[in-house]
Structures are given as C-alpha cells and as structure tokens.
Amino acid sequence: MARSRNAFRVEDADRRRxxxxxxxxxxxxxxxxxxAIGLAGCQRSAAADRIGDPRxxxxxxxxxxxxxxxxxxxIEEADGSVGPPLAHFASRQMIAGVxxxxxxxxxxxxxxxxxxxxxxxxxxxGLGDRQARDIAAYLYTLR
Amino acid sequence: MRSSLLRRLFPGWLLGMFTAALLAGVFGxxxxxxxxxxxxxxxxxxxxxxxxxxxxxxxxxxxxxxRQERPDAARHASLLxxxxxxxxxxxxxxxxPGAARAPWVSAMLPTPPYLLDSSSRWSRAxxxxxxxxxxxxxxxxxxxxxxxxxxxxxIVSFVQQMPKLSPTEFARLRQQARPATPDSPTxxxxxxxxxxxxxxxxx
Numbered sequence: 222m223a224r225s226r227n228a229f230r231v232e233d234a235d236r237r238r239x240x241x242x243x244x245x246x247x248x249x250x251x252x253x254x255x256x257a258i259g260l261a262g263c264q265r266s267a268a269a270d271r272i273g274d275p276r277x278x279x280x281x282x283x284x285x286x287x288x289x290x291x292x293x294x295x296i297e298e299a300d301g302s303v304g305p306p307l308a309h310f311a312s313r314q315m316i317a318g319v320x321x322x323x324x325x326x327x328x329x330x331x332x333x334x335x336x337x338x339x340x341x342x343x344x345x346x347g348l349g350d351r352q353a354r355d356i357a358a359y360l361y362t363l364r
Numbered sequence: 365m366r367s368s369l370l371r372r373l374f375p376g377w378l379l380g381m382f383t384a385a386l387l388a389g390v391f392g393x394x395x396x397x398x399x400x401x402x403x404x405x406x407x408x409x410x411x412x413x414x415x416x417x418x419x420x421x422x423x424x425x426x427x428x429x430x431r432q433e434r435p436d437a438a439r440h441a442s443l444l445x446x447x448x449x450x451x452x453x454x455x456x457x458x459x460x461p462g463a464a465r466a467p468w469v470s471a472m473l474p475t476p477p478y479l480l481d482s483s484s485r486w487s488r489a490x491x492x493x494x495x496x497x498x499x500x501x502x503x504x505x506x507x508x509x510x511x512x513x514x515x516x517x518x519i520v521s522f523v524q525q526m527p528k529l530s531p532t533e534f535a536r537l538r539q540q541a542r543p544a545t546p547d548s549p550t551x552x553x554x555x556x557x558x559x560x561x562x563x564x565x566x567x
Contacts, residue, residue: 280408284470289477297414303480303527335462335531342480342531344464 272324273351278359281352290343294363304343310360317341327357405473414474421499428497429490437517438488444537446522449515451541453507454479454523462531463538474502483524491520 279296282288288299292306313322317338320326331353334343348356394400409417450460457476459465469476482491496516498506508516529537 283408284473284475286465286470286475286477290480297411298418301478301481302484303478340462340531342461344459344462344478346464346470347467 272328272361273354273356273358275355275359275362277352278355278357281348281356282359285346285348285352285356287356295359307360308363310363312364317343324357324361327360328353331356405471408473418474421502425486425490425493425499429487429493432496433489433492433517433520434513437514438521440514441517441521443518443522443525444540445515446518446520447537448541449511449519450522450526451538453511454519455538457503460526460538461529461534463534472503476503479523480527483527488520488524491523492516495519495523 282293282296282299287293288296288301290301290303291299292301292308293299294308310322316322316326316330317334319338320330328350330337332348332350333345335341335345408414455463456466457469457472458479460478461480465476465478486494494504496506496508496513498504507519511519526534
C-alpha cells in the first residue's frame with residue numbers, strides 16, 4: 222500500500238518534469254465516462270447508495286425482524302406474510318398505498334409508519350435516522 | 365481375489381480415516397479455542413449457519429409437537445387471560461399489532477420475531493410446544509417451567525387470534541391486562557365476552 226503510493230508520487234513528479242500528458246489519467250477518465258454512461262440506466266441504485274449503506278441496511282432489516290412480516294429478497298428467513306412483499310421495491314410506485322415512492326418518503330415512513338398511515342399494524346421500531354436510511358438503501362437495491 | 369483387493373485397499377482406507385480424524389480434531393480444537401466462532405451477538409451468523417440452525421429448530425419443534433396439551437385446556441382457553449399473559453410475558457420481545465418490541469430486543473441475535481403470522485407458520489400443537497418448552501440458545505424461555513399449562517394454552521389461543529386485532533384493540537387489551545396481578549385474575553376474565561366480540565370484528 223505504502224509502496225504503491227510512493228510509486229505514484231514518483232511518477233507524478235516525473236510527469237511534471239517532462240510535461241508528457243498522462244496517458245493513464247486519460248484512460249482513467251475514459252473509463253469513468255463509460256462507466257457513467259453504463260450507470261445512467263441505474264440512477265436509482267446510485268441514489269440508493271447516496272441515501273445510505275445497503276449492507277448495513279440488510280443487517281438492520283434482520284435485527285428489526287422486518288422479515289417476520291415481509292418477504293424480502295436477500296434477507297435470511299424473511300418470509301413473512303403479514304405486510305406486502307418487498308421484492309422490486311425500487312420499481313414500486315407507492316409506499317403503503319399513500320406515499321409516492323421516493324427515498325425521502327420511505328425514510329419518513331420507516332421512522333413513523335403509524336403517523337403516515339393511521340391504524341397501521343406496522344410498528345414504530347424506533348429506528349434512528351441512520352438505520353432508516355440504510356434500510357431504505359437496501360430496499361432500493363431490490364429492482 | 366476379493367481378499368487380496370481388500371488387503372490392497374485397506375492401507376488407503378486407514379490413512380483416509382486417520383486424516384479425517386485428524387481434521388476433525390483440528391476443527392474441534394479451533395472451535396473450542398474460539399478462533400473460528402464468534403459468540404458475540406453483535407456479529408451476524410453466516411447465511412448458511414443461520415439457515416441450518418433455523419431449519420433444525422423448525423424440524424425439532426415439528427418432530428416433538430406431540431399431544432402434551434390437555435384437550436380441555438385448549439377448549440377452555442381464555443383469550444383474555446391469554447392477552448393478559450401475553451402482555452406480561454411476551455410483548456416485550458415479540459411486539460404485537462402496531463406495537464413495537466422493547467428497544468433492546470433488536471440487539472438480540474437471533475432476534476425474536478413478530479408473531480402476526482405465526483398461526484400460518486405453526487399448528488396449535490407446535491405453538492404450544494414452542495411456548496411451553498422454549499427454544500435453546502435463542503432467548504426463548506420454557507414458559508411451562510414457570511406458568512401453569514392452562515396459561516400456556518391461553519397464550520397460544522391469544523397468539524392465534526392476534527392477527528385479527530387492530531392496533532387500537534390490541535392497545536386496549538394491553539391496557540386492560542395491566543392490573544392483572546396474580547391476586548385479581550378474574551377482573552379480566554369477567555369482561556371477556558363483550559371485549560372480544562368487538563376485537564374479532566374486521567377492521
């Protein structure tokens with residue numbers, strides 16, 4: 222690690238001295254462009270990553286026992302048949318039948334399900350903002 | 365001919381058995397030393413391990429869910445006594461309709477599930493077995509050790525009816541169950557018919 226960083230610095234210094242354009246940087250920029258074009262179709266997944274950490278979300282979903290009521294792909298034993306299945310959540314139009322599906326709306330719903338839907342059977346698990354955002358991030362990976 | 369073949373294979377078989385025993389010994393030593401298994405509840409089980417122990421638990425309960433429940437206990441099971449017992453013994457870990465579990469429960473591993481669809485997952489005999497005898501290493505106590513069998517039957521009946529309760533009805537039952545101390549159990553039983561007829565209406 223340390224060695225590679227040093228190597229990079231040396232190369233950097235070389236380039237400054239010789240004034241040769243950095244082919245590697247150009248190639249990298251090209252790769253980024255290609256990746257960006259490729260990712261354009263996956264905007265929602267990028268949004269999911271911005272809102273929170275999907276991997277932490279998967280653990281939070283397990284700890285909050287969401288799977289005892291919901292079917293959630295990728296979560297062990299999440300095979301509940303009380304609430305709706307959460308497969309393809311990223312493609313769903315509505316949350317709980319009342320909110321248009323957006324990351325902000327989902328976080329709000331997760332933090333206070335009974336304020337959004339009066340008489341809701343889904344409990345308020347007392348999620349922290351971080352947890353709610355991570356769970357939302359995981360759900361948006363379900364395309 | 366056959367005996368010469370056996371004689372030829374025997375050393376290899378012996379070596380194989382020896383290797384297997386050695387590997388098992390090494391694995392056992394690594395396990396007991398704590399190097400390859402983390403018992404902390406902050407680290408998740410691997411997916412395979414979680415799947416395996418959960419499946420073992422399900423099969424163990426199915427296998428042993430016998431006829432321990434006295435039929436008359438099931439017949440006389442009181443939903444309201446069950447509600448009182450559920451509010452006292454169960455709700456902290458398992459929550460209810462619209463009612464969250466206690467905050468520390470999400471820190472348990474495995475974490476106790478909500479029970480709203482437990483009656484579609486388990487038969488009455490299996491639920492009775494689960495409540496009466498608990499589940500090893502999961503935090504689920506064997507309630508039969510400290511509660512009378514009739515109370516276990518009452519709890520099972522309540523758990524089976526729970527999905528039909530709205531959050532408001534569940535909250536009201538919890539409220540009513542609160543004064544249910546051992547010296548006044550009839551205070552709740554007396555209100556049974558009126559309360560439960562409203563509880564079973566669709567909402």
